[in-house]
Amino acid sequence: MTGFASALPRVHVRAPGKINLFFQVGDVQPDGYHDVASAYQAVSLYEDVWAEPSDDFTISIAGTVEVSGVPADDRNLALRAARLVAKEIGHTGGVHLEIVKHVPVAGGMGGGSADAAAALVACDALWGADLGTAMLQRLAARLGADVPFSLLGGTAIGTGRGDQLSPALSQGRFDWVVVTSDARGLSTPEVYAHLDELRSRIDIVPASRPPAVDPVVLQALRAGDAVALAECVRNDLQVAALSLRPDLRDALEVGEESGALAGIVSGSGPTLAFLTAGPEAALELQVTLTAAGLRALHVHGPVPGARIVGI
Template sequence: MTDSTAAWAGGRVHVRAPGKLNLSLEVGDVQPDGYHDVASAYQAVSLYEDLWAQPADDFTIAVTGTVDVSGVPQDDRNLALRAARLLAKEVGHTGGVHLDIVKHVPVAGGMGGGSADAAAALVACDALWGAELGTAGLQRLASRLGADVPFALMGGTAIGTGRGDQLSPALAKGRFDWVIVPAEGGLSTPEVYSRLDELRDRHGVDIAPPPRSPAVAPAVLHALRAGDADALAEHARNDLQVAALSLRPDLRAVLELGEQSGAHMGIVSGSGPTLAFLTGTPEAALELQVTLAASGRTALHVHGPVAGARLM
């Protein structure tokens, strides 16, 4: 049992959690429960969410950011607030908490910003309330909140199977430099999966059928272990990309521009619409960032892998 008297020294906790990229995402057929089995290679990148938690009588939240946060709920629909309530129930905390979130990861952009918020809330409240659940305990709660939350806790590079929440760390040598291009307006993840199902049903000849058992290609793992951006670019894939581009055909021109301007490859991040361009060096990333910015796009230089949610 814990209460507010067990609070973190100073009474306010700051946690930072990273956004993620799907370096490879293979999507299986829809299951009877409406979900899809997936196999994904995740990499945490240096675009972060910042969360502060402090004692309160109730559970409240305030969200600001450098990205458009108008679509982010500030009530119990918010995943971070749900994470705080779940942890409170788990440890018997009888008070509340106020969460302040400053978002930098695009909202509904396929980079797991909401999941990063939830992971940050778990770490922050665990510290604030002196719960000391440990990594295994927090991961168990994270898996109940959503497929990407466990990875936001873990960080680094990992392979996710099942719904993406069954994680195995993956060795990634060195540093991978990316240029991220957010798009105006988000995409609904369920809508993108539904469109993929429609496309597979309607265009059986034009689109690959769903794999019986999704897996990350060995060549992707080899590229990560070698720190080889060229090889990763050759073998990376995202089964959701065709569906995201079907819903947002305007993204094709940006993909083409990035690839024509020096990127090893461009890929839709997760369910989109954020685009990620892989480069060979930090200098090449900076050049690409300047080129894309000159074309009127927002372009951000990030790198991975980075650590998961952590106290600051």
């Protein structure tokens, strides 16, 4: 299929950010990467992407978060996603992507991955490709470990590099308060490298067996039990993130002392995620954290993955 007209004039896709409510990191592998085991939950903080026909591949970026550090060239995952779809279907035209970001940049909530997932869905619809879920997932896996989950949404277990996904049964709704940072974000490779450094000189060597999500996490999700889930949240990257950004410790303490069931660094940070007992508790915590001078947002999960919301 080359040089065909677009099936639609413009497509609007929304994709969610995520929280890693459990994240176990194995030892560094010979290729420099790590095997992980993650429990992902998609939450109600979204990225919006509009796609429309263009002669070339171009992108514009705005948002309610700081976007000055987001690349607007082929380093951008969304633009790379669009090119992948075009190559897959033999489309010789281009696309303009308009991205409005609400997920913190370099904040550990997968905003860039959500952009890429949204771009895959948008271009598939814009060009009438009808690639199907399985093919979109294969393309997503080529873009990064979090992109397949951004497509899937809901709650899922990720193994391998995090992109081998299995949907997880999750009852009810979980309410979180996320605290975003005004300071610089944290680079994921930098956090992993620092974790390896810490492990080399501190007795926090990972288990020799492959990483796995604790069964009690799955039980808490199936039961829709926030209190039980709070007992087993975990993030192996947290020790490295807090070492690189010691100021985050104070914010974690404020949240945990102000009614949160549990507080963790989200992914590679520096965003913090506080699990609460329900919507009212989340609202109270949000007010308390805001009064303490922190930027706090109430979100809930699980929510669906990347989907078309308008044309």
